[in-house]
Amino acid sequence: MPIRRSQLLVKWIFENQHKLRTVRRCSSSLRYKELEEAAVAAPEYAAPEHDEPCPHGEPEQYFKYEDLHVKLAAPYQLQPKPDAKDLGFGKYFTDHMLKINYQVQLGGWQKPEIIPFENLSIHPAAKALHYAIQLFEGMKAYRGVDDKIRLFRPDLNMKRMNLAAHRSGLPIFNGEELIKCMKRLIQIDQEWVPHSESSTLYIRPTLIATEATFGVMAPESALLFVVLSPVSAYYKTSTDGAVSIFADPNVVRAFPGGVGNRKVGSNYGPTIEATTRAAQLGHHQVLWLFGPDHQLTEVGAMNIFMVYINENGDKQLSTPPLNGLILPGITRRSILELASQWEDLVVKEEVITMDRVITLNKQGRLLEMFGAGTAAVISPVSRIGFLENNIHIPTMQQSQPVFQRLKDTLLAIQYGHIDHPYSVIIS
Numbered sequence: 001m002p003i004r005r006s007q008l009l010v011k012w013i014f015e016n017q018h019k020l021r022t023v024r025r026c027s028s029s030l031r032y033k034e035l036e037e038a039a040v041a042a043p044e045y046a047a048p049e050h051d052e053p054c055p056h057g058e059p060e061q062y063f064k065y066e067d068l069h070v071k072l073a074a075p076y077q078l079q080p081k082p083d084a085k086d087l088g089f090g091k092y093f094t095d096h097m098l099k100i101n102y103q104v105q106l107g108g109w110q111k112p113e114i115i116p117f118e119n120l121s122i123h124p125a126a127k128a129l130h131y132a133i134q135l136f137e138g139m140k141a142y143r144g145v146d147d148k149i150r151l152f153r154p155d156l157n158m159k160r161m162n163l164a165a166h167r168s169g170l171p172i173f174n175g176e177e178l179i180k181c182m183k184r185l186i187q188i189d190q191e192w193v194p195h196s197e198s199s200t201l202y203i204r205p206t207l208i209a210t211e212a213t214f215g216v217m218a219p220e221s222a223l224l225f226v227v228l229s230p231v232s233a234y235y236k237t238s239t240d241g242a243v244s245i246f247a248d249p250n251v252v253r254a255f256p257g258g259v260g261n262r263k264v265g266s267n268y269g270p271t272i273e274a275t276t277r278a279a280q281l282g283h284h285q286v287l288w289l290f291g292p293d294h295q296l297t298e299v300g301a302m303n304i305f306m307v308y309i310n311e312n313g314d315k316q317l318s319t320p321p322l323n324g325l326i327l328p329g330i331t332r333r334s335i336l337e338l339a340s341q342w343e344d345l346v347v348k349e350e351v352i353t354m355d356r357v358i359t360l361n362k363q364g365r366l367l368e369m370f371g372a373g374t375a376a377v378i379s380p381v382s383r384i385g386f387l388e389n390n391i392h393i394p395t396m397q398q399s400q401p402v403f404q405r406l407k408d409t410l411l412a413i414q415y416g417h418i419d420h421p422y423s424v425i426i427s
């Protein structure tokens, strides 16, 4: 009985830690002091930006937050909140959504509206359904130790969204205005932001071409909508907490001149067959390779990183450069910026081939590999299946792994254990 009771107490404390402000502050200040010292200097450094500048339009054509209309759900429309253990990834949705129509004939962007969550009614000929003229983003709202809700670098999601819109012939918009509208949506549905550090509120802004004609050309009508979903951990792992990944040189996720660097739906559908095959072979994710020299590009829907001892005997953190095949991840960029402040680590963007991984591993110089992205934050890799071989990566055998230090720093910023300019407080 006493054991059961203490388990319940631990669970309650975990889920209600934001209420234990005073207690938490004391312990967190000790635990997070070191991370804070390492992280505060970060904004002075900016990772080299290999992407094009954000496309510009005429500001007067953009939608504005000040025009936002809010229609709240009636009590009978409110959904019960699921248990934290049942959340999964994108199974449940909150009570409201944001919708903004775009219609060339009506002068472009219309007024934003927050409405009770509803199904979309869409013409069967809508271009989004046939030619995948659409894009999306993945962001999160975190409930901090101080009970404040925070976003993580939302301006970068807006920039990436506009670059994808530009490439797909969809209308661009002012990212700051969309952030303001999303903040209001999250405030309205704030009780859906989990009271826990093992779950968050996932934010899914989406832009689709709604024009109902079969011509493959820029749509005259579109819909931008934002839905919110409370989520828990995204990826399945082995018992040691790491993932096993499968590299098949016969399939590619992206190619030069394509849209691998844009978050468009057409990048994701074609990954499913390879991911299913990887699962059948006992792996969790696909390691996406490119070219005759088997260059590593991404892992699943994450950016890939490697830690090894370089030719000078220094510990080096490397990730492939943004060469058009790789999504410019916001977690990736933050990791590069933060780790560049650490004196005990060399940080580099460089081409990484499978030969290099195998050689470093054989020489005992490869220390860690991991994926990084908003959904899983950081996902350590312990095995690569490649050309009939199973390559063991000693990520989980390191005594003070870089991936854990990075993950702790990112989570400390996201959950408000340390103040940092990457965090944007909503309320």
Ligand code: PLP
Pocket: 138, 298, 300, 301, 302, 303, 327, 328, 329, 330, 331, 332, 372, 373, 374, 375
């Ligand atoms: N790579 C791909 C293909 C992705 O879908 C994502 C997730 O958005 C990432 C990388 C990681 O990007 P971010 O850190 O912005 O979530």
